[in-house]
Amino acid sequence: MALLQISEPGLSAAPHQHRLAVGIDLGTTNSLVATVRNGISLVLNDEDGRALLPSVVRYTMDGAVQVGADAQAVQSEDPVNTIVSVKRFMGRGLADVGDVTNLPYRFVDAASTGSGQAPGMLQLRTIAGIKSPVEVSAEILNALRIRAEQSLAGELVGAVITVPAYFDDAQRQATKDAAKLAGLNVLRLLNEPTAAAIAYGLDNASEGLYAVYDLGGGTFDISILKLSKGVFEVLATNGDSALGGDDFDHRIYCWLLEKNHLSALGAHDTRLLLTRARAAKEELTDRTETRITAVLSKGEMIDAELTQQDFYAMSQNLVARTLQPMRRALRDAGLSVEEIKGVVMVGGSTRMPQVQRAVAEFFKQMPLTNLDPDKVVALGAAIQANVLAGNRSADEWLLLDVSPLSLGIETMGGLTEKIIPRNSTIPTARAQEFTTFKDGQTAMSVHVVQGERELVSDCRSLARFELRGIPPMVAGSARIRVTYQIDADGLLSVSAREQSSGVEAHIVVKPSYGLSDAEVARMLQDSNLHARDDMQARALREQQVEANQLLEAVNNALEQDGDVLLSQKEQGRIRVGMDALRTTLQGADHLAIKRAVSQLNDATVAFAQARMDKSVSHALTGHNISELDH
C-alpha cells in the first residue's frame, strides 16, 4: 500500500517510512523487547549486550529506581523495596495471592486504603511510598522503551505487549494501564502462546494443528492452534495464571526450611533462600544433584544436597497441575492428542527435564525445543507489532485469537449466567435479555463476572453497575438487553439498555481490581518516569503525530475511493475537516488539535463504512456462483 505522507516541520516523515514498533514480553522473571529490522525479528540487547531484563524493580531512599540486573543483585540485601515477580500481583487482590507469609513484602490491601467498597488491587509499601503493581510493571516497561528508543534511534509508534493467554480481564487491563503509564502506545495485547506460535510457525513454515505449552516464571498457558499459510487460528486455550517456575523454587525453599527446622524467616533470609532455590533448580536441569549453601542473618549455616530425583518428587504435583488444562483445551478444540502435529515449548520453566518428559508422555511425541524458550514470545510479538504498525502488507496475514474465560452475569440466587463462552474468537459481542423481578422496579444492578463456575462467588467479580430509570412496570415485563463486547485486546465493555424506554448505561469494564482513569492520570503525574519530560510537550507531540497520521490516512482513502464512494459535496465536507485540522496543527494547543482530530474522525465514519462494505463485497467475488447453484 503506497502511503502518502504529509510531514510537519520537525517531524520526519518520508514516503514508505518504517514505523518503529516493538514487541515486549513482560515476563514474571525476565522481560524482553524485540523489533523487526530488515524483515528479520530480533531481540534488542542492552548496552552490555544482555537480552533479558530481570523483571526486578528496586525503590531507593533518594527516590531513584533501579530496574533489572542492578536491582536483582541487591534483592537479598533490600528485599522489602526490591520487587520481583510483580506480574503475579497484577490485577490481583491480597486474598488472591494466598500465602503471603513467605513473601518479603509489606502488602497493603487496597480495600483498607481505598473507598472501602470493592476489594482493590493489592499494593506494596516501599521506601518510596505505596506502589501499585501497575506502577512497578511500568518501570520495567519504561526501561525497555528507553532501551528500544536508544537502540532504534527514534520514537516508537507503538508496542505489542504480551500477556498470558489465561490472564483475565483485570490482569489484562492492569497490563495495559502499566504500558500507558510507561508512555507506550499499546498496539495490541497479544497472548504469549500465540506470539510464540507466530515466531515458530513463520520460522518453520508449519501447517497443521499445534499445541503451545508455555510455562513461565509465574503463569502457565496451553493453546491449541491451527496454522495454515498466513493464518494463525487459536482453537482453544487454557491454563493457570498462578503456576510457574516460582512455585518450583518455592518447593525447594519449603524443603530447605523443613530440612533445617526453620520457621518464619525474615525478609532478607526468605529472599536469600528463594534465590538459592532458584539457582539449584536451574542446576538440576543438566545435573543429577546440586549443593545449596547459605549463611542466614543470625549466622545459621545452610548446607544441603538436593538430587534431581528428590526435586522431581517434590515438584511432581506442580507438573501434574498442567495436565488438566491440556485435556480441557483439547476437549474444547474438539481434538484428540493424536491429531496434534507438534508441541512448541515456551517459557524458561520448560527447560526442566521433568516438564519435558510429562509433556512428551501426554502428547505421545517429543516436544519441539529447537527455539529459545526465553525469546520466542518477544520475537513473535515484534512480528505482530510490525504488521500492526502498518509496515508489512497485512494481506497474507490473519491472526484469530480467543478469549480464555467465560464471561457472565449474576442472576437470581447468586448464579452465573454465561453470556460469552470461553474460547470465543475475538472480537466478539453477545447480548442477552433480562427482566425485572418486582412490580415497579426502576433500577437493575448488573454484576459482571468471569469464570467457569456456576456460583458467582466462585468466579472473578469484574464490575458492578446500575441501570437506573427503568419505567415502573409489572414484574417480568421490562426487557433489559445486556450486551458484552470483547475487543481485539481481549478487554470487555458492557452496556445495558431497557428496550421499551431506551434507558441506557454503558461501561468499559474497569474491573474492581483495576485502576480508575483518574488513578492512572494521578500516577502519570506523580511518577518520576517522565520527570525529564515536559508533560505538555509530550501531549502536543503525541497529538501532532496522531493528527498527521489521520490526515495521511484520510488523504490516502480519498485518493483511492473518494470519487467512487462519495459525492463532491461529501468529499468537500471531509476536506473542510482536514483543513480545520491543518490549521490547528499550526498552533501549539494540543487540546484544540485533539478536538479537530475527533471531529475529522467523526466526519469520516460513514466513508470508512462504505470503504469496508466495498472491500467485503470484493472479498467473496468468485465464491458465489458454485454455491448458489446448490
Place this chain on the structure above:
Amino acid sequence: MLPTGNDFKQNFFQLFKLSARFQIDTALLEQSFLALQAQVHPDKFAHLPEAERRVSMQWATRVNEAYQTLRKPLDRARYLLALHGVETQEETNTAMPLDFLMQQLEWREAIEEALQAKDEGALDELQSRLRKDVHALQQQLAQTIDTGHDYLAAAGIVRKLKFFEKLAEQIASAYDELET
C-alpha cells in the same frame, strides 16, 4: 447517499454467499470466513484512524458471530428457522414426548453411574453413542428443513437436540470431575 451493497442488513448466509440451507459446505464456510476476516480484522486497521478501527471492530465482531452461528448445526438450525419466522421455543415449549423424556432420564443416570464408578471407558462409550444419536437427529433436521420445508416440525427436532446438547455438557463436566 452512500452505497450500502454489503451492509449489516444481509443475513449470515448472504454474508458468506451461501444458500440458506441446513446442509452447507463447511469447508467453503470456513474459507469464506477467513477471506472476510482477512478484509475486516482489527489487525489490518491498527495503524489507521479511529473511525476505521471502529468500523473494523464492528465488522469483525459480526463476521465472527455469523461464522459461529452457521458453523454449529444447532445454532444454524435455530437461525435458519428464525429467518423463516419460526421460533424454536426451547425455554417455553417443554412438552416433549414421554418416551423421549424417559430416554433422557436414562442417559442422565448412565452418565451419573459412570462418574460414580470413575469409569472413563463407560464415559467414552456414552460420548460416542451420544454423537451417533445427535448425528441421526441432524440428518433428520436436514431432511425436514431442506427437503420437507416443514419448519414447525424442525423446531421440534431442535428442541430435542437442545436436550442432547445438555447431555454433552454433562459428559464434559463428568470428564472434568474424573480428572481432578
